[in-house]
Amino acid sequence: MTVVGLQMALTFIVIAGTIVLYAMERFRIEAVALGSVVALILIFTILPLQTPTGPLGPTQFLAGFANPALITVMALLTIGQALFQTDALDKPAQLLMRMFRGSRIGATTPLLLVVGAISAFLNNTPVVVMFLPVLVALASAQGTSATKVLMPLSFITILGGMTTLIGSSTNLLVADVARRSTDVTLKFFTFTPLGTVLALIGVVYIVFVMPRLLKPRRTMADELQTGAGGKQFIAQIAISYDHPLVGTTSVAGMFPSLKDMTVRLVQRGEKPFLPPFDNLVLEPGDTVIVAATRSALTRALSGRHAIIGSEGVEQQPSEDKQPASEGAATLAEAVVAPGSRLIGRTTAQASLRAETGCVVLGLQRRSRMPRMAMTDIRLEAGDVLLLAGTRGDIESLRGNHDVLLLDWSAAEVPQRQYAPRALTIFMLVVACAATGVLPIATAALAGAFAMLMMGCLNVRQALRAIDSRIFMLIGASLAAATALEATGGAEAVAEALVNAMEGQSPRVILSALFLLIAVLTNVLSNNATAVLFTPIAAGIAARTGVDPEAFIVCLIFAANSSFATPIGYQTNLIVMGPGHYRFSDFLRAGTPLVLIIWLSFTLLAPWYYSF
Structure with missing residues (x-):
């Protein structure tokens, strides 16, 4: 075995071992990721490899930790934390709840279908960024775990993105390479009919099957947001002259302004009023005794017109003090x-x-x-x-x-008074990224900085939003991709496929190519996999005498089938932290979807392309 062959073999061993350890979950993801990077650095330090840009060393392997994609994800998580800290999306979530109240499918399924349609025309990442906090708020309002909705969000945007040419950057890269290396020119809707059928098949699985495979995983923060299991606190509301409840009249024995609370007693001087309350009008000097969950009391305490006072607690910042500071x-x-x-x-x-x-x-x-x-x-x-x-x-x-x-x-306590500015910053980030006015990395960083400067969250809260698992996963996966490309490992796998499929029918070769690319795109960058295999796919098409468009479109669909690992696609990494997912969750829920898309394409593509 040559030195290059030994380097390639060791690289494959490190990658395989890393994935196995990720899936076993016996060690922290951060430790496994760091171990894989250290192993790769040691291998290429002991067995040096020369590349066109110089020897492969720590600089190249650690460059992934400064990758713009990684910085973008961290900035987007910070923006999401600011929306959470200000409760900015609580009202949109409540509106959706009212719109779909009584519907058997609830509010999340129609919203996910809308997301899939939008992602066909916009970059997937800003679409996920835009709807992630809405779905989190919606899940909280419905009393369900975010785990049930965020992975479906990522997967549906990926499926929607593979239906048009501009649906994802992968599609554009493949089309560009194919145009330069073959006579295939993909237009906007060239593969839309087949892509739409595959996406609809995937949506059926996502909506009806995937929620059963995802274990509800709630953090303590989730429990607090939903009232810690509904346990009730006794609290009292002192009605002052300028209190927002002055003049409130009971209706049908209840107070509409206190619909999230149970009013147990209204004390007026020496006279108590007990339920049911008959046309009782609250006056200054009344004391209202209520039973409410923690989340209801939190909502009553936050906002510009707080129902419950917290005298002595500095909640509104002074003019010379940073809003949402440590005094919140x-x-x-x-x-x-x-x-x-x-x-x-x-x-x-x-x-x-x-x-x-x-x-x-x-x-x-x-x-x-x-x-x-x-x-x-x-x-x-x-x-x-x-x-x-x-x-x-x-x-x-x-x-x-x-x-x-x-x-x-x-x-x-959520700083609801800053919700309008947080929403404004968020929408500007999405608009700039979606329209291409600014690169998404620039828009995300600018948005995170604006959230800090405008007081929507403080530095400590921003640092808390940065997920160390995502940071290490992205950096380590980029290091592995660097090693595979430098050693020629990816090309070796492609050549092995071509040799193994020699003499097989075009539909078998097409199916095998799809499966190979789908596996690699969940380990490497989907864009790197797509660019690497485009000329290979064109070459296989020339050998078999089949329309090369079939193999190019196969490459697009397969490279987009990045459902089985969180490192497969950027949107998977974005939802991993807020959804409290583990590596095994993607394997369990995403692998069946990869197989479904593969089998569906294997059956439909020969009929669609008439071979």
């Missing part, structure tokens, strides 16, 4: 400890605000709660307090012996 209100839960000095005291007597800077917004008790004002309830060991304060005040509770802070429960 944070909610957390704390348990009254056994032996606490708070036992037997009311929340007013406990003086928590004076001692800790935190305000008690709600109280939860496992036993039956008395129907009285929250401030009159005497605390017991095991009571759960919902506290609001600055992040610094909340973190200082770790050293408090009277209450036990539940660290996982800390979450910032």
